[in-house]
Every structure is written in C-alpha cells, then in structure tokens.
Amino acid sequence: MYLALFFHDSHPLWPNKVSVSNHKGVKQALSSYRYPKSEDKNTYKILAENTFATSNEDFNRLRRKQFGQIFNQSGIRHLENVVLEYGYLNLKAKMDRLSRSGINRINYYSSFQNSTVDTISKLCFGRSFNTTKEGKSRYVEYAVSTIKLSVLENYGYVPGVIPFFFSKLGKDRDELFKFIKESVDNRKVEFESGTVESNQDILHMYLNSVNLDGKKLSEIQVISETIVVFLAGADSTSCTMSVVLHILLLYPEIFNKIVNEVRTQFTEKSKSIEYREAKTKLPYLIACIYESMRIMSVAVGLVFRDSSDFGMEIAGHQIPKSVEVGLSLSLSGHDPSVWDSPEKFTPERFLGPEGESRKKEVLLFSHGVRSCPGKK
Numbered sequence: 001m002y003l004a005l006f007f008h009d010s011h012p013l014w015p016n017k018v019s020v021s022n023h024k025g026v027k028q029a030l031s032s033y034r035y036p037k038s039e040d041k042n043t044y045k046i047l048a049e050n051t052f053a054t055s056n057e058d059f060n061r062l063r064r065k066q067f068g069q070i071f072n073q074s075g076i077r078h079l080e081n082v083v084l085e086y087g088y089l090n091l092k093a094k095m096d097r098l099s100r101s102g103i104n105r106i107n108y109y110s111s112f113q114n115s116t117v118d119t120i121s122k123l124c125f126g127r128s129f130n131t132t133k134e135g136k137s138r139y140v141e142y143a144v145s146t147i148k149l150s151v152l153e154n155y156g157y158v159p160g161v162i163p164f165f166f167s168k169l170g171k172d173r174d175e176l177f178k179f180i181k182e183s184v185d186n187r188k189v190e191f192e193s194g195t196v197e198s199n200q201d202i203l204h205m206y207l208n209s210v211n212l213d214g215k216k217l218s219e220i221q222v223i224s225e226t227i228v229v230f231l232a233g234a235d236s237t238s239c240t241m242s243v244v245l246h247i248l249l250l251y252p253e254i255f256n257k258i259v260n261e262v263r264t265q266f267t268e269k270s271k272s273i274e275y276r277e278a279k280t281k282l283p284y285l286i287a288c289i290y291e292s293m294r295i296m297s298v299a300v301g302l303v304f305r306d307s308s309d310f311g312m313e314i315a316g317h318q319i320p321k322s323v324e325v326g327l328s329l330s331l332s333g334h335d336p337s338v339w340d341s342p343e344k345f346t347p348e349r350f351l352g353p354e355g356e357s358r359k360k361e362v363l364l365f366s367h368g369v370r371s372c373p374g375k376k
C-alpha cells in the first residue's frame, strides 16, 4: 500500500513528530500560514530573523512582497542578463576551451554548480565568486562552513568538544560575513555617487527594503537575508539542472526530440533564447523539465510545519496540536492517486491544457504561502 502517513512518536530520536507523503495532505499543510514553520532547530536562522527561517506571518509576507520586486519587468531583464553571462556564456567558453585542448569529458554536476554559484553570488552580493573562470573560490568553502556551523549550533553541539573544527568553521564564517559587508559598503558608495550599475539585484532590493516598523534593514539583516538566499538558491538549482540532464541522457530518443524542437523553433543559432520565448515555443522541453523535477526531486528532506494549537487532520488521521509534521515534497510526486504510473518517465503528462494544470501539482518548490519565491 502507498505510504500515506508514518507516526514516529515512539521513536527515541523523533518523539512527537509525524511524517506525511500523501500529496493532498502535503498541500493542505502547506497552503496557509495556519501551520507555521517549526521554530525548533532552524538551520537557516543565521545572524538574524530572515525570510526563510522566520515563522512570523507578517514578517514573511512583507519580505516575500519585497522579494517579488526582482521579478518585475526591469528586474527580470537584469536577472536574465546575469544568468546569460555567469550561468551560460562563461560555461560555454570553458567548454570550448576544454574541447580545443582535446578534453571531451566534463563533470556536468560541478560545472552547473559553478554556474549557479557564480550567478547567485552576483545577484546576492553584487560580485560573482567567478568559479567557472577561476576553477574554485574560497568563498564557496566559507559558505559551506557557514551552513555546517549553523547545523551544529542548532543541534546543540558544544564547541569545546572539537575546538579546532569549530574554530576553522567560525573563521570561515567570519570571512564570508566580511565579504558581504564589503559588498554592502561598496553598494552604498555606488548609491551615493550615483554609479549603481544594476539597480534590480537582490542586494539592491534588500538595501532598499524596510522592516515592519518602517525602518531600513540593519546591516546584519542584509547579510542574513542575502546569505540565506544564496544558500537556498545555489545548490538546489545546480542539482536540479544535473538531474534534468542526467535523466535526458538516459533517454536518447527524448533528448533528440528536444533537440529537434529547439532547432525547429529557433533557426538563428547565434541568438540566445529568452525565457519568455522558451515558455511559449518549447512545450516539450518544458514538459521534460517538469517530469524530471517530479520523478527525481532534489528536495529530498522533509519540510517541517507545526500542527499549532489547532492540530491537523490529514488523510483521515487526526494529528494532535503542537506536533512537528515533516512533509515529503519528493514522495508527493510519486503518489498514485495523483500520478498515473508514477515510476514511469512520461513528459507527455505535462502537455496540453490538462498538462498545464498538472504542473501545479509538482511540489519541488513546495506549495502555498511559503513556496519558493525563486521558482520563477
């Protein structure tokens, strides 16, 4: 029988917790602010309350509205230029270079990781880590240390037990904060001198935003927000790109169909394809991306919500109040009550008018009021 619900209340490591994989149940729990993000062990609460970590409805609503500004018309244009330069052209130049020197194999996972890190660092900090051009960046290591330290701190590890390890992580985190603080200072100078090169990136948006009391974000808040967006957006995107390419390489006939679609719709090879055009002219490619995201979601962990003072009713089960409910976005993509033959790779399920509405059922980016604002 399909796993609808597990109760873990007898497990010593997971007392008072439940996990849910039923598609309808996952959506129901995520749809509104009624069930807030769990406060406990919030790894993303770095330095200050921020969009990702908060469980405060008003604060989250405000930040999400502010985040939406980077997707307005001029924001999208800037975003696309950054993606084109840091995510695509730099990678293409590197591949051309490798191929000229006789190397015909690349690690596409690490290549995509470099492009997304370069793109998102440029958007968040106004300066790219440039890992595609330079091979690696010490700032990536600092970001990894920052998240490791946050996990350890949130799970109550005592720094004195492994002092060298903690001190290295702490130094790395300080270096990353220093880098972002410099970026903030640089941008403020640019504001004052009227030489802002791009006025719609994520750093700019946070510097121009306000808190619930109407006051501008403090420097610590800007650092916290930008670092969390960087951490939330970089690896999730490169892993998803790798999954899509990996699956397409397993199905050459599907891959060839995509190549045909692109070549028929876009005959001018030297012109780059804009997102807007791809959305309307490449339905099969888009269907393949959705099907890859459904069948092999990179959001493999659980997303936690608190059953709050109300308690929840999911798939006929009553969950008492104040229970942590772990929602499986990845398993919801395999629920046979929603997906026919869920283990089969069938891009066609996302074609036509029915396919269009089915796209909303792919929960890789979560669902409802706290769904990923970066999905656009």
Ligand code: HEM
Pocket (backbone or CB within 6 Å): 051, 052, 053, 060, 064, 229, 232, 233, 234, 236, 237, 240, 298, 299, 303, 304, 329, 364, 365, 366, 369, 370, 371, 372, 373, 374, 375
């Ligand atoms: C394929 C790539 C991505 C995937 C799979 C993904 C997935 C997710 C998921 C599942 C959540 C909800 C997490 C939770 O409730 O605990 C989330 C939230 C979030 N994501 Fe993404 N994400 C991706 C890319 C991005 C990008 C590119 C950005 C920013 C440019 C971004 C920014 C955020 C933010 C700020 C939140 C917090 C939203 C809130 O709590 O209100 N993500 N993402």
